[in-house]
Amino acid sequence: MKDAMNIRFLIREILHSKSQAVVFILCVALSLVSIVAINSFRSDVQQSIASDARGLHGGDIIVHSHYDFSPALQQEIAALAKKTGIQVARTWEFYSVARRADGQDSLFSNIKAVEKGYPLYGTVELLSGREFSRVLQPGKVVVAPELLKRLGLALGDKLLLGDSVLEIVDVIGRESLRPVDFFNFGPRILVAAADLAQMDLVQKGSRVQYEALLKVADAGQINTLAAGLQARAVTGQERVATYATASSRVKRFFDNLLFFLSLVSVFTLLLAGIGMQSSLAAFLRRKEKSFAILRSLGATGSFLLRHYLVIVFILSFIGCAVGILSGLLLEKNFSTLFAGLLPDNIVLGGSFFDVLEGIGLGLVVVTFFTFLPLSKIKNVKPAAVFRKESDNGRQNRGTYVLIGCGIILLTGLVVRQLNDLRIGLYFLGGVLALIAVISVLIGILLLLLSRLQIASLPLRQAVRSLLRPGNATRPIVVTLASALSVLLTIYLMEYNLHATYIASYPADAPNLFCLDIQKNQQHDFRGLVGQDVELFPIIRARLTSINGERIHRESEMKKRGDSLAREFNLTYRPKLLSDEVLIKGDSLFGNVREKSGLVPVSLLDTVAEMGDMKMGDVLIFNVQGVPMKAEVSSIRSRTKSMLYPFFYFVFPEENLRAAPQTFFGALKVKKSEIAQLQNTIVNHFPNISTINVGETAAELEKILQKLSTIINFFASFSILAGALILVSSVLATRMARIKEAVYYKVLGADTRFVLLVFFLENFILALLSSGCAILVAQAGSWGLCRFLFDIDFDPSWPVSFAMLVMTVCLVVTLGLLSSVSILGQKPIRFLREQS
């Protein structure tokens, strides 16, 4: 027995605590399920996007701009196109309205005009099976199936785009350049570049994405050529990228979504880890007595430790296997969960690497969360046979070193998972802070509870049981409350963002937006829709520097959220809008001009915060090639819904009157008349795009709904972790509860009394957990709404209440189930077990 492994001992020890062993296994599995699923999903998404990066971007080199290319760049591209081994295709992409030839119906669509040779890489598959380049001739269009359906058209029918009449010759099956299409508010129309001039939709100031795609036969030349193009490009306006460096909207979307899901999964992992630790500790606590006996019979501490290491290893191995397999199985079924959001060429499924990664993760997690309980085994003294020695809580230096190493390891894991050192640290710090806050809160409440003079016997008994020394009340409440608070916070944020951005769209707000109204169309447009429509001038420009400091495109683009490097819509007007208030400065433009001679600019508070801009700061804008130096003259804030048109930068009219501009009109139309009016407008002004805001909001809502389902799905794993911790604690305290129940009965208590005590004990436990969770979640969400999102906060109490009720039901049921069995039985059996 000295050195060898005693297999019998191992098996007996596991079988003797079956339930705790199962809880431990489930915790290990749960810690891995969602993270393995998400990591596997991430690599599948990357695979689908990156395996065909050229197909996704359409070229080896991609030149992109919101404006027609500058002459120097245009020359260079033209020169390259003449070289052998280099192929060029230009594209123009924009939104406009497509109409039926009879003018009966129209539809806001995404139009892409392409040159011969497009796509240089990848494919546009047509439903007819014909080759795209053969089909798309001048005068013809190929369209998404949705367009035919919504306009009631068929192949061979005519379609009006701007001033052109084009024939629909085929239907698009799949475009490798658009693996997902939920970003687009309107069906796709592909048209030949040769028809652009006739359509007359690409005008000064209108929103068009200009692209030139280059295919280079000699791959070694790609970077040199790109650098050469970059040298001629207007910085900040014209972007040159290779297929390897270009970022895509699809990639950014998945990066953001997966990042958030990673956060949620890491949180689940931490909770499941706590579950592992507490179930193992409970498992070992029950064994303390037998350890002491074994030691007094001559078993060494390392004998016990060795065997328990093997036990933990076996259980963890099973847990990891279960976790990894279910994670991969789950991922295989993501097509249902993510329906409509997935790239159409994605292949879901686990790879060998996913399994390896899962094993690595499992190793780190299990090691971190089990070494503390395990390290105590060696210290069990034979003397514990006689007395229940209370844990003096003192750790030796070795333990601290181990804890330190564990924390570093765990931090490494989190940082790796989130792929961001700063956010990883913030996240861990945040979780620690959350747990600390909840611990303190619970500590105070438990202290108050212990001080309370309670007259009712059952209630007093329940409180006493909760505060029983050695009871795991505090860790249970803390973990449960943490899980619940995160879940509730996620819900509250979803709810409030939804309420602000979607549901609160006021009935009297404009519901039809008209874009790209040309300067010379203002008068006629007013004549058509009514004189009182408000038209906002839009001048597109970039912000190049703040107080002499350049805006760095790369670092700005990396930020999550809005970017200062993007193109902004400037406007001019003399006064505040009805939903605006000044929060800095006494008037929109103050006396900047008199004082510094610079152009005054009024900022919206959101953009001022984004760039940390203050009154008096000097901003330099690039207004379509022309630099303009401006000084901040006031800061505004908005009071109404976010869907109302708003502008970050407002200038005096005289400074921008001459700049290339279009106008934006916001109309309030009866719902039933929107379609009719849209038709009328585009029939008169084919270049004007109209957006049915209500419909757009509904589209947006569908996607948000989908996303929130996905997030809730993953967040609910953390509740499972909380439930496991609860089960583990119920199992751990089962003997103690039974003992108490038997004592109550021997002293003459009836079933009602015993049940009442148990009920109250679990009820208080649940009340404490969910109460704390609600407090923290409400405070946290209020803070997030108020300071991060800057929106109104609605506490949505019924949901908090529902969560409370659900928690109470769950906890009480679990707690009662474990002890109800003894109620009808004769006490003597249990009394014998106790002696």
Added chain:
Amino acid sequence: MSNILLQAENISKYYYLGDQKIMVLGNVSLTVNRGEFVVIAGSSGSGKTTLLSVLSGLDRPSIGRIHMAGRDITDLTEDQLAPVRNTLTGFVFQAFHLIPSLNAIENVMFPAELKKDPEARNKAQSLLDQVGLQDRGKNFPEQLSGGEQQRIAICRALINDPEIVFADEPTGNLDSENSEGIIQLLVDLHKDRKITLVIATHSQSLASRADRIVRLHDGRIQEG
């Protein structure tokens, strides 16, 4: 009022281990009068604990009937037994069995509080005074010695003025000095309060003070 407080008629108790039927008590009949002090003696494994728990209603006999204070308690449900345990009987165990989450005085008070006795605390305090533990009321069981715990347990058994107290090896876990104290306490109780005592014990010293000794051998009462 009849003089018979407890009557067991032909009780047997079997346990089943697999298909094996183990007889622990065989056809035992026993009558205990009011105010009597009966000791159940016998070697280890002879069935003392089993008999005591069947007599007191903590367990149910396989065959036979138990009458307590003129009432057949054999088939009562646990809930019907609750008031019997609360007021008619008291228990003292070898392993004390105090409620660990309650301190000494709360343990003593508990049965009185169950029957909503407003005097619970005062009664408990005076019992503690009687057993010399007036200063240990705030201590939790784990902070008390075995002898102290057993005295607390006896106070708890007495607080509702039961007619009969059952004790199973009340001195089994104690040294001779403490045992002597407990024995004296029980004997005094019997005398002062006219309480009926049924005690299972190996202790000669305890047995010698009893009115009657019932000897068990292999689950049967030994005549003589």
